[in-house]
Amino acid sequence: MIFGRHYYLGQAANYSIGEVFRHLFTVGLTRDIDALKRYLVQRYKGKQAILCKNGRSALCLALKAYFEKGDYVIVNGFTCYAVYEAVIAAGLKPLFVDIEKDTLNFSVRTLEMLPSGHTQGRSAKLTVPSEASPSVSGKITGIIIQNSLGNPVDIKAVENFAKEHDLVIIEDLAHCTGVKYADGRECGTVGAAAAFSFGKDKMIDTISGGAVVFREELSHEIKAPEKAPRLSDHLRARFYPLFGMICRGLSYVHLGGILMRGLVKIHWVEKSADNRLDLTRRISKFEAKLALEQFNKLKRSGEPPIREFAFVDNRDEVLEELARIGYYFDGLWYKQPVSPERYYKKVHFPEEECPNSVFVAKHIVNFPTYYARSDLKKAHEIVKNHAVKEGHE
Numbered sequence: 516m517i518f519g520r521h522y523y524l525g526q527a528a529n530y531s532i533g534e535v536f537r538h539l540f541t542v543g544l545t546r547d548i549d550a551l552k553r554y555l556v557q558r559y560k561g562k563q564a565i566l567c568k569n570g571r572s573a574l575c576l577a578l579k580a581y582f583e584k585g586d587y588v589i590v591n592g593f594t595c596y597a598v599y600e601a602v603i604a605a606g607l608k609p610l611f612v613d614i615e616k617d618t619l620n621f622s623v624r625t626l627e628m629l630p631s632g633h634t635q636g637r638s639a640k641l642t643v644p645s646e647a648s649p650s651v652s653g654k655i656t657g658i659i660i661q662n663s664l665g666n667p668v669d670i671k672a673v674e675n676f677a678k679e680h681d682l683v684i685i686e687d688l689a690h691c692t693g694v695k696y697a698d699g700r701e702c703g704t705v706g707a708a709a710a711f712s713f714g715k716d717k718m719i720d721t722i723s724g725g726a727v728v729f730r731e732e733l734s735h736e737i738k739a740p741e742k743a744p745r746l747s748d749h750l751r752a753r754f755y756p757l758f759g760m761i762c763r764g765l766s767y768v769h770l771g772g773i774l775m776r777g778l779v780k781i782h783w784v785e786k787s788a789d790n791r792l793d794l795t796r797r798i799s800k801f802e803a804k805l806a807l808e809q810f811n812k813l814k815r816s817g818e819p820p821i822r823e824f825a826f827v828d829n830r831d832e833v834l835e836e837l838a839r840i841g842y843y844f845d846g847l848w849y850k851q852p853v854s855p856e857r858y859y860k861k862v863h864f865p866e867e868e869c870p871n872s873v874f875v876a877k878h879i880v881n882f883p884t885y886y887a888r889s890d891l892k893k894a895h896e897i898v899k900n901h902a903v904k905e906g907h908e
């Protein structure tokens with residue numbers, strides 16, 4: 516085990532020293548932006564690609580392109596606040612659907628539990644779910660496929676469901692860039708649009724940035740963001756891998772946390788969830804360049820990393836036990852059905868209708884991808900010892 520006992524190992528841990536310096540000094544040009552756009556259009560068979568400040572802005576543009584204000588879109592009942600934010604910012608309403616415990620995704624089984632009359636397509640009028648005001652009505656016209664932690668949905672079945680109910684599919688690629696569905700198609704080549712996040716710890720990680728590929732004709736014109744990123748955002752993205760590395764180093768003497776908290780306080784580091792949705796700003800040019808490099812690497816290495824997960828009782832105790840022998844497992848995805856915790860209340864999540872989502876959020880641990888598989892042996896043992904027993908849920 517090469518790691519000591521410390522809590523800040525998770526900070527930018529995907530970045531090697533070489534990559535930290537590349538991140539600091541890479542010069543991006545307009546042609547890097549164009550190259551990334553061309554690549555995305557080609558790989559995802561799109562009509563057009565737009566590069567954005569972050570994933571939630573990209574998802575928002577995808578939603579705006581295909582839906583009318585006031586419509587409902589189906590959202591996985593286990594997701595992050597960024598998705599909720601994108602839906603709201605597009606003038607739409609989220610309809611959370613419960614997940615399956617083995618895939619962390621909705622399935623046709625849970626989709627069909629939507630009260631009848633709900634999924635009658637773009638032309639039909641329908642009543643809203645019970646947690647909302649019964650006097651309001653709206654149409655469910657879309658479905659966001661998320662492929663949680665890289666686990667693909669049963670795409671054929673979901674696609675049929677969408678067809679049957681006249682729903683437009685949007686694919687959120689934040690967790691699943693490079694992943695293939697069971698029928699061999701790549702995630703991002705199925706829906707009307709694919710939205711990417713290049714944020715911290717995502718499959719393509721340039722600290723911030725996002726993109727949307729429109730694969731079908733747009734119902735209305737979408738304005739591409741043109742303004743350059745704010746200097747402060749640009750610098751935060753440049754320096755985060757370095758700060759992360761310093762904090763990881765300092766955590767051996769228990770100072771990493773102090774430094775990181777200080778950096779957050781003076782806004783030199785921003786927590787991912789606080790990254791603002793902004794439809795007027797594009798990605799930094801250097802991030803476009805690095806994102807394209809990562810896309811090419813993803814292609815070469817074949818199977819991308821997927822966050823393994825398990826369900827444990829007394830998660831806090833398990834995390835403590837893991838920490839005692841040097842594993843940093845915090846920064847969990849996800850502790851609430853819509854994470855992070857500090858935004859959860861805002862969402863008014865329909866807990867009663869999504870029991871599996873609630874269960875999973877309470878019990879899940881997921882294995883960070885910055886440990887080598889062989890380094891995780893002991894951690895697997897600990898997690899196994901505390902696994903939730905079948906029938907004791």
Ligand SMILES: *Cc1c(COP(=O)(O)O)cnc(C)c1O
Nearest residue numbers: 569570571595597687689712714
């Ligand atoms: C992180 C994430 C996004 C987008 O995040 P940004 O921080 O805005 O780049 C979208 N969907 C899912 C499921 C995510 O986890």
